[in-house]
Amino acid sequence: MDELRQKAYIFGTIFTLANKLQVLGDEFDKNITTKQWLFILGVSTFREPPMISELAKFIGYSRQNAKRIAAALQESGYITITKDENDARASRIELTPKCRQYFKKRDKREIEFLEKLFTGFDAELTHSLYKGLIRLELNIKEFMRSYENMDSDVDSI
Amino acid sequence: MDELRQKAYIFGTIFTLANKLQVLGDEFDKNITTKQWLFILGVSTFREPPMISELAKFIGYSRQNAKRIAAALQESGYITITKDENDARASRIELTPKCRQYFKKRDKREIEFLEKLFTGFDAELTHSLYKGLIRLELNIKEFMRSYENMDSDVDSI
DNA sequence: TGACATTAGGCAACATGTTGCATATTATAT
């Protein structure tokens, strides 16, 4: 298989994998969806409670989508959304003790989940995959910038 | 960054990439969405016109979703959906001449798109990424099978 | 200070993903 075909395959497979991993993750823990899981993971990497838009950018979802997930998580008591004291526009997201406790309990199963998902991966393959995806993410950012600066030219096909 | 963290990162990034690649692909050609593109690519890899469910399985979407995309593509004249002569249940999907012509014209731009997306990838990195995603796909299939055979145990957390 | 741009977020609409349940046709096994 030549390089170009491999690239096309990678392109297509990312969508397939995203769909299937979501189903798998939803199955893994019925209490919390895959996207809610990643949302919480995202929040936990911030040192100070992030704003919705800040978090959305970080985890790569649209603001609207992040907001909807946040609403669901607040509903089920995993996060709180509180108005910022200094900026009347902003809301800050914080994990509740319930959430921290729950994920502490899940931790071992999470590790098993990841290990099982990556069955047969040696350190080198894992690292190349990691490196490749990071680079792809970077390239996409560049790519989008170039589209923004074009303002169409798209109809010229 | 240790291996486990890399795996978690890969897991999360696949979702991020899927979202962003979809936006990027939709931007690339306003006449056809990214998912429609992949749908057509899928059809073109079959030697005989595939059934919807056959194709859905191949490209990794749910049947319902594939059906909806098919309806949109039929609406815009890129495919035809015809009843199978020998099996009254089945419908067969075929690309129209219009579709083939359109994608022939797009071909050069598609290649440029992929090359740009994979800027900075040498043959080795491309191949490892390719290999890693294939393996991940395989593992997911296994994983799902194991869930099917369990019939829950999930609440035991 | 006042005009203007930027930022945070809400609401509505729509595309895309899933599951669950129903129906009709075909395949299989006794």
Add this chain to the structure above:
DNA sequence: ATATAATATGCAACATGTTGCCTAATGTCA
């Protein structure tokens, strides 16, 4: 031959992703 299982599809509902347009608060610069 007929009961049963499997396959192919349709419809409805709901989760999740996006954009576009709106308001309000904040930041910036003359």
